[in-house]
Amino acid sequence: MARDERVFLMGEEVGEYDGAYKVSRGLLVKYGPKRVIDTPISELGFTGIGIGAAIAGLRPVVEWMTHNFAILAMDQVINNAAKMRHMSGGQLKVPIVFRGPNGPAEYLSSQHSQSLAAFWMHVPGLKVVAPATPYDAKGLLKSAIRDDDPVVMLEAELMYAWEGEVPEEEYLVPIGKADIKRPGKDVSVITYSKPLKVVMEAAKVLEERGVDVEVVDLRSLRPLDTETIFSSVRKTHRAVVVDEAWPMCGPASFVAWAVGKACFDDLDAQVEIVTSEDVPMPYNHTLELAVQSSVEKVVAAVSRVLYLE
Amino acid sequence: MGVKRPRTQRGERSDRDLYMKFLREMLLIRLFEEKAAQMYGLRKIGGFCHLYIGQEAVAVGSIAAIDLSKDYVVTAYRDHGHALACGMDPKVVMAELFGKVTGCSRGKGGSMHMFDVEKHFLGGNGIVGAQIPVGTGVAFAQKYQGTGGVTLVYFGDGAIHQGAFHEALNMAKIWELPVVYVCENNQWGMGTFWKKVSAVADLYKLGAAYDIPGVQVDGMDVRAVYEATGEAVSRAREGQPVLIEARTYRYKGHSMSDPAKYRTREELEEYKRQDPIGRLKTFMEEEGLLDEETFRSLYDEIQREVEEAVAFAEQSEEPALHTMYEDVYAGEDAIWRS
Numbered sequence: 144m145a146r147d148e149r150v151f152l153m154g155e156e157v158g159e160y161d162g163a164y165k166v167s168r169g170l171l172v173k174y175g176p177k178r179v180i181d182t183p184i185s186e187l188g189f190t191g192i193g194i195g196a197a198i199a200g201l202r203p204v205v206e207w208m209t210h211n212f213a214i215l216a217m218d219q220v221i222n223n224a225a226k227m228r229h230m231s232g233g234q235l236k237v238p239i240v241f242r243g244p245n246g247p248a249e250y251l252s253s254q255h256s257q258s259l260a261a262f263w264m265h266v267p268g269l270k271v272v273a274p275a276t277p278y279d280a281k282g283l284l285k286s287a288i289r290d291d292d293p294v295v296m297l298e299a300e301l302m303y304a305w306e307g308e309v310p311e312e313e314y315l316v317p318i319g320k321a322d323i324k325r326p327g328k329d330v331s332v333i334t335y336s337k338p339l340k341v342v343m344e345a346a347k348v349l350e351e352r353g354v355d356v357e358v359v360d361l362r363s364l365r366p367l368d369t370e371t372i373f374s375s376v377r378k379t380h381r382a383v384v385v386d387e388a389w390p391m392c393g394p395a396s397f398v399a400w401a402v403g404k405a406c407f408d409d410l411d412a413q414v415e416i417v418t419s420e421d422v423p424m425p426y427n428h429t430l431e432l433a434v435q436s437s438v439e440k441v442v443a444a445v446s447r448v449l450y451l452e
Numbered sequence: 453m454g455v456k457r458p459r460t461q462r463g464e465r466s467d468r469d470l471y472m473k474f475l476r477e478m479l480l481i482r483l484f485e486e487k488a489a490q491m492y493g494l495r496k497i498g499g500f501c502h503l504y505i506g507q508e509a510v511a512v513g514s515i516a517a518i519d520l521s522k523d524y525v526v527t528a529y530r531d532h533g534h535a536l537a538c539g540m541d542p543k544v545v546m547a548e549l550f551g552k553v554t555g556c557s558r559g560k561g562g563s564m565h566m567f568d569v570e571k572h573f574l575g576g577n578g579i580v581g582a583q584i585p586v587g588t589g590v591a592f593a594q595k596y597q598g599t600g601g602v603t604l605v606y607f608g609d610g611a612i613h614q615g616a617f618h619e620a621l622n623m624a625k626i627w628e629l630p631v632v633y634v635c636e637n638n639q640w641g642m643g644t645f646w647k648k649v650s651a652v653a654d655l656y657k658l659g660a661a662y663d664i665p666g667v668q669v670d671g672m673d674v675r676a677v678y679e680a681t682g683e684a685v686s687r688a689r690e691g692q693p694v695l696i697e698a699r700t701y702r703y704k705g706h707s708m709s710d711p712a713k714y715r716t717r718e719e720l721e722e723y724k725r726q727d728p729i730g731r732l733k734t735f736m737e738e739e740g741l742l743d744e745e746t747f748r749s750l751y752d753e754i755q756r757e758v759e760e761a762v763a764f765a766e767q768s769e770e771p772a773l774h775t776m777y778e779d780v781y782a783g784e785d786a787i788w789r790s
Contacts (some may be wrong), residue, residue, distance in 0.1 A: 189585075201596060229558055
């Protein structure tokens with residue numbers, strides 16, 4: 144925002160409340176009400192207004208209080224933001240960022256605790272990023288704001304409490320580049336966003352059992368860095384994809400298919416996926432935890448592709 | 453505000469240029485669309501094709517009241533009229549209808565998705581009502597950038613009950629955006645009569661819930677539309693959004709696939725007697741501003757222009773297959789190719 148006057152933030156509670164999750168803390172004081180704009184609870188409306196502002200020369204950052212409420216704005220994102228460049232024959236550009244928390248949280252039941260990554264990843268014309276560390280979050284958000292296309296940023300709700308190194312200075316994490324978060328030689332575990340933590344813990348457990356896991360953090364779901372994914376699998380010959388979205392038509396299913404197709408001759412086992420159970424999220428904590436991917440589930444899937452079970 | 457009647461009941465010679473402009477543009481839209489209907493019948497044009505015939509006074513009168521060097525126009529899918537009234541080249545509009553690469557959207561938009569960024573015409577949007585927040589956002593950008601411009605946002609009586617309309621008006625008011633909403637009440641939302649599906653019969657009153665002044669205007673009278681829009685635009689430039697309800701009528705069905713059997717021939721004939729082109733022509737003749745010979749030569753000139761547009765569209769190339777991958781992203785790196 145300091146760099147580019149055209150950048151502004153709009154959404155519910157982003158200003159005086161400092162952000163529903165305190166993501167925009169201090170921005171109103173620093174940049175004033177012209178550039179940090181509290182909206183009514185009106186997702187379709189303010190998302191569409193952001194899109195209109197983007198086609199007329201601004202670079203809006205639209206915050207959805209959560210991706211669950213973005214479903215109300217889906218028409219604007221899918222039918223307008225994603226398509227205006229194409230259906231205008233390249234005349235329009237829509238440089239806008241849609242961001243907010245996504246994915247399972249705690250004790251929130253099914254309407255407030257779900258990963259909607261697949262909905263955005265499905266749509267040509269959108270870019271979709273999902274950081275798994277505070278470092279990546281800063282670098283990806285900056286890249287998203289400078290991008291000339293609409294970018295949807297998925298920020299896992301429970302990750303807001305996570306801590307990590309974030310340099311003060313300027314840096315960018317490029318959109319479309321996956322990151323090897325842990326090099327290894329026996330199996331590639333491919334994931335993104337919050338499940339990275341579970342995957343890293345599983346890697347430690349597996350290390351004690353003599354299994355050397357390579358962890359690929361996608362960081363970007365669209366574009367998808369197939370080069371990094373495939374070269375990892377060609378090295379390890381085994382792959383597990385871990386995702387907190389539902390299994391049907393989800394990011395994990397797609398990545399698993401892509402790996403199966405491109406690396407068929409290199410694979411020593413079929414590709415496994417670990418996803419959310421195929422149910423709406425229950426409120427009860429025991430059930431809630433059982434729905435999601437866990438260290439045990441990841442260890443079990445890795446064991447299957449290594450024929451250890 | 454309320455129901456508006458034209459202030460200048462008598463034409464003045466100084467207005468002749470303006471009236472000739474109205475006449476020319478309305479005739480261009482009429483003849484262009486009659487030709488488009490013919491081309492649709494010949495299957496040169498496919499898909500949905502929503503004709504504007506009968507409503508010409510609304511686009512022409514209102515767009516004449518703005519300054520397209522700084523103002524913008526955003527509309528829905530019945531967009532040929534607004535496109536031409538914004539000064540888009542009929543050749544490029546016809547080529548887009550033909551799906552040719554020389555069309556404004558390189559054959560990827562078609563009838564519902566006309567755009568011309570240079571002429572400040574931002575579509576051409578296909579989802580009922582969804583263009584209302586988008587147009588409001590264009591006005592937001594104008595205020596943010598301090599351009600002094602306003603945005604005209606068009607929609608029909610069918611769109612006014614969408615949440616998009618109500619959400620947008622609320623924000624336009626709280627942020628004092630320079631926007632004029634033009635509801636073209638052509639009285640039929642597809643095959644549904646507007647009074648059957650609206651809690652109020654006067655749609656201009658719907659702005660009241662958001663403290664936005666509403667005005668109703670005879671949408672078959674181009675001069676009345678021009679005047680009402682001019683006043684609304686002045687208010688919008690000062691940060692007061694305005695809602696205009698233009699009472700108009702479409703002569704054709706909702707789209708080319710609609711024979712419009714839900715209405716009577718008498719109803720259609722009644723509105724044809726108020727035809728916007730005929731009314732302006734008669735008025736100008738009575739005021740001594742137009743003679744039959746001048747009208748005839750204008751008509752012939754526009755007819756030729758439309759024929760040229762068809763010839764241009766006919767002779768233009770089909771888009772090459774690789775162009776489907778273009779214009780998806782600023783770069784093409786996010787397209788999945790297995």
